[in-house]
Amino acid sequence: MSKERIKIAPEMHDIMPVEYQDLVERATYGSETRGWKDIGTSKELIEEHSLCAGCPESMAFRYILASLPAPEDTVMVGSTGCTSLVFPHVGVHNIHSLFGNQNAIASGLKRALTVRFPGRVKDVVVLAGDGATVDIGLDMTLQAWFRQEKFTTICFDNELYANTGGQESGLMQKGFVAKMAPVGKTFEKVRLPEIARESGCHYVVNCTVSKPNLVEKVIKNSIHVAREIGPTYLQLYTPCILEIGKNSMEGLQEMRDSEKPAERFSYKEYVSDQAKELLTELAAKEKERKAAAKRQLAGQA
């Protein structure tokens, strides 16, 4: 979508909602340099949300939306859960249809957009919780990867079913006592990052969302690789502070504790050779762009 398309006719300007005026005047659509540092200084694609105070998922949402390389041509696909309470507030097209079918929706969507807009960038990004990704939707998660569908799958891993009140999920740690796991979960946390690698994902990262610059990097990488090569997967720890007995201010520390070496969310990545080549190429271009910008700035001075 061209930025032209969101412009407001001058006669209509005063009756448009303030948020829409903001979107036209201060959105970072089309900006090559957009990233998490835009948060708070330009129109964000999410401002309010209906999550709990201090929920790390809300931080993750902000970082991700600020980091999408081309939000003006990105459609997001969600699923049922806490994320589905946020998506109605988001300033990109997004689809909620059923619980667990997000990667099937994204497969059809990406193919339709490819047929309808040949030669144009149309990114599809799935964002769903761990119940949707790993339990009820695992079949469709994996099959999309087997078929090499060209979109990014992001799993907000909070290690339980949060929106329904804290039930056991496949990504829950072994031994954790939860609803529907009254004597503690009896089997290990499902190793989806490894499964993703074996299923054909070209870029896989397992980390927390404690560092916005890291989230920005992995989001951009995963979307560029999906656009050019094939499926990518991000598993991001967004703890449910409510269900693990923490306070609103403790989410960040929980993530920092869980990303220490040998902890279950210490940074892990897998990048296929093809993806490495692409990312090296993109990094060189980015370096050149920055150098050119610097030269231009020096020339102006």
Added chain:
Amino acid sequence: MATQSLVGTTNRAGQTVTDPWELMHATERTPSFFTGSEVIKEAVRRANCDVMIAYPITPQSEAAALIGELFAEGFIGDYFRGESEFAVMSQCAGAAFGGARVFTTTAGPGTMRAMENFPMWAGARLPIQMIVTCRGINSPLSIQPDTLEISYLLNTGMLVWHAETAQDFYDWILKGYMVAEEPDVHLPLALCCDGFFVTHTKDVVNLTPADMCLPPYDPYRSPVPCMDMECPPVRMMRDPFVMKSNYISYATHASWQQEVWAAIERSRKHSIRWLDGLIEVDNADADILIVSSGTAVSQGREAKCMLEDEGIDVGIVKVKTLRPWPAEEIREATRKARHIIVPEFNVTGWMAKEIRATIPNPDRVYAGPHVCGGMTMPPEIIAADIKARLGLRAESLAGRGS
């Protein structure tokens, strides 16, 4: 805003985009001897489809595979085999959300597996066309003809049509898109037929020219935004309604459902125009009427001929659309009938129940004969049931038990 007609341009396969009314009514038809599965392929060839998603299940596998050949020949934008019917129907939804004209086929247990998707399709106003080649859904495993699955589709919010013949099928696939994609309808269509009886038998079908096709789907005529980021992304709601337990939330959900059903009602006028009425009546003045849909109608026609030879006057009402339900048409057509016989290929007799709920003096409705689990319906048993209803002696039919 200026609009531009695409009639006369060519599509991705080099076919000429033709005015749909002209395509269906004014072009030269070529009689062809095809199976029902081949007929589905030939209709889709002319339907200007963007995406078709396939999954094997008897008796629709052949049609789904033949459409793959169309893709290989360049008639369809994209085609692939999904991993299950549930996934396929979600993939169809994704493609339709993205503004594609979508086609798929399923049957029996596949329809049931995919069921969660259908109210979602209707609620999301996705004009997907799904062919349902009906077969048994019971256990023990059956692959034989049986129309029980249609009854589960009736309350999904989809348009549901029931084709009798391969010719119906051919025409209705093309006409179905024209009705389903109307801005005041914009709903999915389940186009049903009786598996094997229609899919696996050969019939003469009059085809429209292969070098002409329907106009492409225009997703910007949809009553809801197409999810392609080509129009400004509105913040859809301040608070998601699922979160709220209040009157506004309930009212929103209630009015949305009412709107889906109102859209089914609004499809009437389009369906009447394209299908030449929601029902077809032959000899409505008769005391005895056979009323049904699908191939039960064909068997009813045979029974009618047999009874006429014996001097018993019988009329036929063929119901074409189940949703919208032609209530007024059925009331009018059955006004004079004293006996209404409803033969069906299923165990529960859902069609008879619908008719009983529609007409005055429902005791006139005789729910039967029923066959199910793959049994055929010889016209003799329809004739025998009619005679029994009239208090006439019927010759005993071999194999029917006591």
